[in-house]
Amino acid sequence: MYAQMVETGLKNVRSAEDMGEQERAFQARIDAGVKIEAKDWMPDAYRKTLIRQISQHAHSEIVGQLPEGNWVTRAPTLKRKSILLAKIQDEAGHGLYLYSAAETLGVSRDELLAALHSGKAKYSSIFNYPTLSWADMGAIGWLVDGSAIINQIPLCRCSYGPYARAMIRVCKEESFHARQGYDIMMSLAKGTPAQKAMAQDALNRWWWPSLMMFGPSDAESVNSAQSAQWRIKLFSNDELRQRMVDQTVPQIEYLGLTVPDPDLKFNAETGHYEFGAIDWSEFHNVLKGNGPCNRERLRTRVKAYEDGQWFRDALVAYADKQAVAKAAA
Amino acid sequence: MSKEWPLWEVFIRSQHGLAHKHVGSLHAPDAGMAVNNARDVYTRRNEGVSIWVVRAADIVASSPSDKGALFEPSNSKVYRHPTFFPMPEEVKNL
Numbered sequence: 001m002y003a004q005m006v007e008t009g010l011k012n013v014r015s016a017e018d019m020g021e022q023e024r025a026f027q028a029r030i031d032a033g034v035k036i037e038a039k040d041w042m043p044d045a046y047r048k049t050l051i052r053q054i055s056q057h058a059h060s061e062i063v064g065q066l067p068e069g070n071w072v073t074r075a076p077t078l079k080r081k082s083i084l085l086a087k088i089q090d091e092a093g094h095g096l097y098l099y100s101a102a103e104t105l106g107v108s109r110d111e112l113l114a115a116l117h118s119g120k121a122k123y124s125s126i127f128n129y130p131t132l133s134w135a136d137m138g139a140i141g142w143l144v145d146g147s148a149i150i151n152q153i154p155l156c157r158c159s160y161g162p163y164a165r166a167m168i169r170v171c172k173e174e175s176f177h178a179r180q181g182y183d184i185m186m187s188l189a190k191g192t193p194a195q196k197a198m199a200q201d202a203l204n205r206w207w208w209p210s211l212m213m214f215g216p217s218d219a220e221s222v223n224s225a226q227s228a229q230w231r232i233k234l235f236s237n238d239e240l241r242q243r244m245v246d247q248t249v250p251q252i253e254y255l256g257l258t259v260p261d262p263d264l265k266f267n268a269e270t271g272h273y274e275f276g277a278i279d280w281s282e283f284h285n286v287l288k289g290n291g292p293c294n295r296e297r298l299r300t301r302v303k304a305y306e307d308g309q310w311f312r313d314a315l316v317a318y319a320d321k322q323a324v325a326k327a328a329a
Numbered sequence: 330m331s332k333e334w335p336l337w338e339v340f341i342r343s344q345h346g347l348a349h350k351h352v353g354s355l356h357a358p359d360a361g362m363a364v365n366n367a368r369d370v371y372t373r374r375n376e377g378v379s380i381w382v383v384r385a386a387d388i389v390a391s392s393p394s395d396k397g398a399l400f401e402p403s404n405s406k407v408y409r410h411p412t413f414f415p416m417p418e419e420v421k422n423l
Contacts, residue, residue: 037393039393041393090373093370093373096355097370100354108333109334110333166353169352169353312358315359316332316334316358318358323359
């Protein structure tokens, strides 16, 4: 999940008795499956939670370009390089769709970027891991974008119109990302023993962080229950994670690779795979800013933004000059 | 000197003969850059043959609170729909 552990700021799930007339009407619209639009009345907590969730999602798309940017100049062929560039460009586009959706809730683009650059806003834990080999480009597209798709498809039906519409666009494009990743893995898995070992190594390193992307179990979480009531979260973290494992294990088997989990086994009764315990201390540590690449990612992002300042200023100066000339004519 | 770029709403005509459709919004310093950015953000997969950009500030929108006054009057005018008039089975081409 690209947005992890989103706070609602509430201690209890809102019950009908807590709500005034306006809020009850709002909740009734959500229950009836009616989309909430930017200008509609909404409770402050809904607005703030959505801003947190959508902006965290947007920041993840933007920062998500950095691990892949590492391999653009070292892609094995021109075709792979073009594909990787197209994927990275898509991530930038996804970030922009999502920033626009967040802005409909009354927050400005500059505020959102400032929150990212100051380290105040979070982005997905997954992007704080290093990309050590070309196989990581395969593993990211396949597993990370794969996890993102599982999370994002239900969000196409979420209650907030602008967010749902952004998600529809994102999901349409995301399938290409997952497939190009799997395509890289297939080439490596069918290649030399060294290439196959590279694919296995990438899988070993990305498997657990990908499962962590969905966030810790939220069966008992007030935040998740409230988000579910608002229909901005449609399935629990555990349900989505299970879906990921169930659909990915056969894909791993096809590649002839090994799932890096000695406890993994198929339960014929439930039809689901059972998997080993996730090291949540690692997840919380990465979220706190102590992952392998947290500081480097933020530093790279801020540098890119600052290095582009002169160009953005020049565009504004040109636009201002043209506006003055037009007014004088 | 940084100031926030204005917001532009983007409309794309997907094929000749179809109307432009709202696809989203973006920030750009002027109209020319808004078209360029819209090309990159909204038409990476041949989605369009034409782009319109309009400053979001220039769009006049109806307010959700006016919904009743604006749209309810047409609720009672069901005769505006052809299905209001049942036609006998044997009458054709109507």
